[in-house]
Amino acid sequence: MRTQTPVFVAVAGNIGAGKSSLTRLLADRFGWVPFFESVDDNPYLADFYADMKRWSFHLQMYFLANRFKNHKQMIESGRSVIQDRSIYEDAEIFARNLFEMGNMERRDYENYVSLFRVMMEYLKPPDLMIYLQCSVDVLLEQIARRGRTYEQSIKREYLELLNGHYEEWIGRYNLGSLLVVRTEGLDFVNRRTDFDELAGAVEKCLRNPSSSPRRSTFR
DSSP: OOOOOOOOEEESTTTTHHHHHHHHHHHHHHEEEOOOOOOTOOHHHHHHHHHHHHHHHHHHHHHHHHHHHHHHHHHHHHEEEEEEOOOHHHHIIHHHHHHHHHSOOHHHHHHHHHHHHHHHTOOOOEEEEEEEEHHHHHHHHHHHHTTGGTTTTTOOHHHHHHHHEEEEEHHHHHSSSEEEEEEEOOOTTOOOHHHHHHHHHHHHHHHHSSSSEEEEEEE
């Protein structure tokens, strides 16, 4: 889909939900520039999963800085872009969850949130947020399948907490249009018809802009 006005799309979802795969597929389909989450070159990620309490603040600051830089670059590029995980998830989901679990000190969390709010004053939100709604069983299967060593220690309870925060955040999301994708029984990576239908739903959301944020559900 080529449009005269550049579009900004973000893909949100829990660890293992399929964000990177969908970002890549939609970028290829519509000719968008993809921006992926910094994982392989992240200097804190492995340490974080080994000792969350010690490294949580460092990791979240790293993600926040990189996501802000990418968000700003995307807005200023003048091109249609799609982002693998949004900056909003860093604060609304992951930092909040670490604080509530006792893995981030209150003063660190409050400083983090304060910085996040200042950043939000300078950033244009996505035209469309795509949320991949995924069960914990499927998340665990997909995490095991992709085989990242540092992810194998992730516990079910941690993913359940994140899922709860995601559902709460999505329930009040109003920064722009939202497409909730129910991934149960959906295989957009290996089944072409599934991806074609999902791409069509994304295109429909972007081709029918509204003066107020619109919420849609796929499947």
